[in-house]
Amino acid sequence: MATLKEVKTKIAGVKKTKQITKAMNMVAASKLRGAQSKMESFRPYAGKFAEVLGSLAGSAAEDASPLLVSRDEVKKINVVLCTSDRGLCGGFNANLLDKAARLQKAKAAEGIEVSFTAFGKKGRDWCKKSNFPIVDAYIGVVGGTFDFSIATASGRKLIKAFEDGEFDEVHVIYSEFIGMARQIPVVRQLLPIPPLAKEPDFEEIEEIGKESHVEHICEPSADALMGELLPKNICIQIYSGLLETSTSEHAARMAAMDNASKACDDMIGNLTLAYNKARQAAITAELMDIVGGAEALKG
Amino acid sequence: MAGNILLEVVTPDRAVVSEEVQIVVAPGLVGEFGVLPGHTPFLASLKPGVLRYKGSGGEERIFVSSGFAETLPNKVTVLVDAAERKVDIDVARAKAAMERAQKRLAGQAAEKETIDAARARAALERAFYRLRLAQS
Numbered sequence: 001m002a003t004l005k006e007v008k009t010k011i012a013g014v015k016k017t018k019q020i021t022k023a024m025n026m027v028a029a030s031k032l033r034g035a036q037s038k039m040e041s042f043r044p045y046a047g048k049f050a051e052v053l054g055s056l057a058g059s060a061a062e063d064a065s066p067l068l069v070s071r072d073e074v075k076k077i078n079v080v081l082c083t084s085d086r087g088l089c090g091g092f093n094a095n096l097l098d099k100a101a102r103l104q105k106a107k108a109a110e111g112i113e114v115s116f117t118a119f120g121k122k123g124r125d126w127c128k129k130s131n132f133p134i135v136d137a138y139i140g141v142v143g144g145t146f147d148f149s150i151a152t153a154s155g156r157k158l159i160k161a162f163e164d165g166e167f168d169e170v171h172v173i174y175s176e177f178i179g180m181a182r183q184i185p186v187v188r189q190l191l192p193i194p195p196l197a198k199e200p201d202f203e204e205i206e207e208i209g210k211e212s213h214v215e216h217i218c219e220p221s222a223d224a225l226m227g228e229l230l231p232k233n234i235c236i237q238i239y240s241g242l243l244e245t246s247t248s249e250h251a252a253r254m255a256a257m258d259n260a261s262k263a264c265d266d267m268i269g270n271l272t273l274a275y276n277k278a279r280q281a282a283i284t285a286e287l288m289d290i291v292g293g294a295e296a297l298k299g
Numbered sequence: 300m301a302g303n304i305l306l307e308v309v310t311p312d313r314a315v316v317s318e319e320v321q322i323v324v325a326p327g328l329v330g331e332f333g334v335l336p337g338h339t340p341f342l343a344s345l346k347p348g349v350l351r352y353k354g355s356g357g358e359e360r361i362f363v364s365s366g367f368a369e370t371l372p373n374k375v376t377v378l379v380d381a382a383e384r385k386v387d388i389d390v391a392r393a394k395a396a397m398e399r400a401q402k403r404l405a406g407q408a409a410e411k412e413t414i415d416a417a418r419a420r421a422a423l424e425r426a427f428y429r430l431r432l433a434q435s
Contacts, residue, residue, distance in 0.1 A: 041313045048309055048376050052369045056342060148311040148380065216342040216369070219329055225344055229367065239311065 018264035025257035032250035082174040082245040083123035090256035099185040155235035174241035175248035183248035341370040397426035
């Protein structure tokens with residue numbers, strides 16, 4: 001049985017912890033709002049961009065850009081891994097890293113070399129610990145304030161490395177923000193650009209008939225435009241991945257801190273009960289002593 | 300409305316303009332082009348410059364950096380890295396960028412075209428149009 005003083009100190013400690021977790025919850029909540037509004041303001045751009053790209057995809061040549069051509073032999077791939085810089089956000093990073101580990105394992109089994117581009121400290125540290133080669137690491141991006149230029153910078157580097165044959169494929173792992181309570185890690189192929197965007201577009205055109213298919217006049221040529229749009233598309237995907245991860249991180253931290261605050265409440269309740277019990281026991285024991293003493297005097 | 304075009308200027312951070320206008324003049328890569336209602340579908344690459352349009356509030360000018368414009372008979376969508384109205388332009392920053400770019404260009408040998416030089420020239424172009432619009 002713990003002494004009264006010990007229990008009291010413990011209660012004070014848990015209360016302090018609760019204050020911290022509560023504050024972190026509120027900080028995460030306000031950061032989440034910022035990240036979410038940033039994500040929402042980016043959506044129209046990304047949406048319009050996809051629209052333009054889709055309408056152009058029909059008129060440009062199949063191999064307008066080397067970024068579209070998939071390689072026969074895939075030997076080296078790069079994975080852009082988006083994680084957070086800081087912990088205390090539940091299973092958020094663990095889920096992302098688990099996904100990365102599985103991808104790495106699957107590719108390594110096929111004899112493919114996997115290297116990483118890490119966004120976020122957790123991902124970088126994980127790569128270091130597991131001895132996976134890191135091509136680039138960006139710290140202080142996810143969860144903080146960042147703009148499109150960081151995505152452009154890393155996107156350009158990746159495209160150049162892909163063109164130079166340093167990698168045969170580039171994938172990205174990020175956490176998709178589905179809702180407050182749901183963030184799931186996803187893997188997407190960045191390079192070579194998967195031809196998915198084209199096919200449904202074609203079918204649609206055929207279904208609706210030729211009249212609705214808008215043939216754009218392009219300036220400069222469609223192929224030249226495609227050559228400019230495609231690299232940009234990579235940057236857009238990286239940026240949106242970063243935004244999603246950022247938003248997810250704050251949401252995950254909010255949930256984790258909410259749980260922690262609740263756990264603190266439970267603990268305080270239990271400890272208070274123990275404290276009261278111990279106090280009562282002490283009083284009872286004291287009373288017994290007094291009564292015993294009085295009885296002895298009477299006798 | 301038949302006589303109007305819907306102009307939308309969108310950057311990664313926000314939608315800068317979204318309104319019904321009568322005419323749009325945009326800085327295309329191969330030359331400036333104007334769009335009136337009923338234009339044929341047209342896709343153009345943009346270079347940094349000043350985009351002009353005439354809406355309900357008279358003629359407006361905004362700075363746009365490089366990007367794309369998709370023109371449809373009743374709609375113009377401009378996708379650019381940055382777009383700023385005259386009042387939003389950070390003059391001090393643009394001036395600093397201009398000086399920096401000039402210094403970098405001056406340090407380069409003329410016959411050696413490097414990526415840095417191209418970048419500096421692009422930065423110079425952006426700063427130039429920003430300042431020109433801000434001071435007009």
